[in-house]
Amino acid sequence: MPTPHDAPHVRLLDSQVLSDHWYTLRKTTFEYLRRNGTWQQQTRETYDRGNGAVLLLFNRLQGTVVLTRQFRFPAFVNGSADGMLVEACAGLLDGDDPESCIRREVEEETGFRIRAPRKVFEAYMSPGSVTEKLYFFVAEYEAADRVGHGGGMVQEGEDIEVLELPLSEALRMCQSSDIQDGKTIMLLQHAALQGLDKL
Template identity: 70%
Template sequence: MHESEIFVPACRPRIRVVEERLLSDDWFVLKKTTFDFQRRDGSWQRQSRETYDRGNGAVLLLFNAERGTVVLTRQFRFPAYVNGCADGMLVEACAGLLEGEAPQDAIRREVAEETGFEVRAPRKVFEAYMSPGSVTEKLHFFVAEYDERDRRGQGGGDPGEGEDIEVVELPLDEAMRQVADGRIQDGKTIMLLQHAALVGLRQLSAT
């Protein structure tokens, strides 16, 4: 693309895109964009950023208020391994990409694939950009109550996609201890666990 200004809607008057280059379109899309940004003093500054676009996603915390437990997963994450996680295994809330589905439908699918549980009533609690300095993804955060009657399969994920997922059931108090001592280090999971701890599982169940 030749260097030229590209029309930007009026809702973003402080940004004028100058050039956009595709760097990679292998697994997901990596672009480098040059743009002019209007600073608070009214002056314009030329900047350049790389953005990784993998689509938006959803994450859900399964909980049982009566037993005080949550269901999480444990799986290998290569980027975590590269960045110092000794075995690359992370404990996480169930999550996945939307892939064109509504968030509540996508998370039902992911929970069934990863944990074997059928989600009865996912309830959205908030949305968040997880790494806005470079990744475009926005996550939709859900909670849902479960009991053993909701278990329809063994879970484990899709072996064709390299998934080998262990289902982990923990008391919420123990999960919070694992956050504190570093055994749980996944950001989205920490956010949902802290939300559950602040609100309380019985209150989550009642809302």
């Protein structure tokens, strides 16, 4: 769990843990050195859930991608009719390195055993309040790489549907808001820009 630290432009004044039930919500008061040379006191709440990894499975010859559909309670609370989101496979590192994490998560969620994941970039997903950084991967798949049914971990409340779609259909779903998950849109746009033949 990252902890706040001083830097030449940041002076910590106080830090309190507000909640440590599921992940850690912390309230921190600090002084920030503005560009004009003055110090300004600020207070921020940060939510730490750890870092994660996400991967887009693609089949170069078929022109398809593998995505998942699952219930997301925060999306449901925020107005999604059924709370179901279509996403690229992802998970928290939980102490693993990003590649080990995504290998584990892809097999648990989709049933595919990936051979050669390749990291394409890293990104903070909601840096105004959440500390999480995601490591983005792509990997090619074939039908023979599917070693299980997927579906996720029942004991963790997961009930994941596996989807195989043409990349063109997945991109259309982004435009129609049938795909609303940010990390998934980023990977699909990356695939569109690069072309599946160059991924």
